[in-house]
Amino acid sequence: MHKLIVLYPEPVDRSAFVDYYEKTHLPLAQRLPGLRSWRYSVEVSPDPDGNPPAYFAVFEAEFDDAEAFRSAMGSSEGRAVASDVPNYASGGAVILDYALAGGGAA
Template sequence: MHKLVVLYPQPADPDAFIDYYVSTHLPLAAKLPRLQAWRYTTDVQPEPDGSAPAYFAVFEAEFASAADFRAAMASPEGRAVAADVPNYASGGATIIDYPVSEGSAS
């Protein structure tokens, strides 16, 4: 499995971010070819010491492989998703993608 994680810092207008993200951006992302699963939150909890969290929102997507992820992002749908980010993410975004190694609980 290959995972994409997008971390969003605090936006200038949190309500506008959520409205646009949920109504416009996530439907675009859901159309990515070869996408197996996705999830998100705009409810990142405070740090254990009570201080503000480092990020406002998190998006996770799963693909079967790095090649599938790269193909999805190179597709017209992927280009549309990438081009849409400046429309709502006033604080930018940190993008991380990586292969997942399996583990097990003790």
């Protein structure tokens, strides 16, 4: 399994971010070929001391493997998703992708 994480720093306008993200960007992302699952949150908790979180929002997606992820991002749908990010992420985005290893049920 291969995972994509996108971390979004605080945007200039939270409401505009959420509106565009939910109505425009997520429908684009859902079309990525080979996408197995996805989820997101715009309710990132403060740190244990009550300080604001480093990120405003987080997106997670899973693909079968690195090849499937790279193929998805290289597709026309993947290029559309990537080129759409500046339309809503005024704070930028931190993108991580990695193969999952280990783990299990708690």
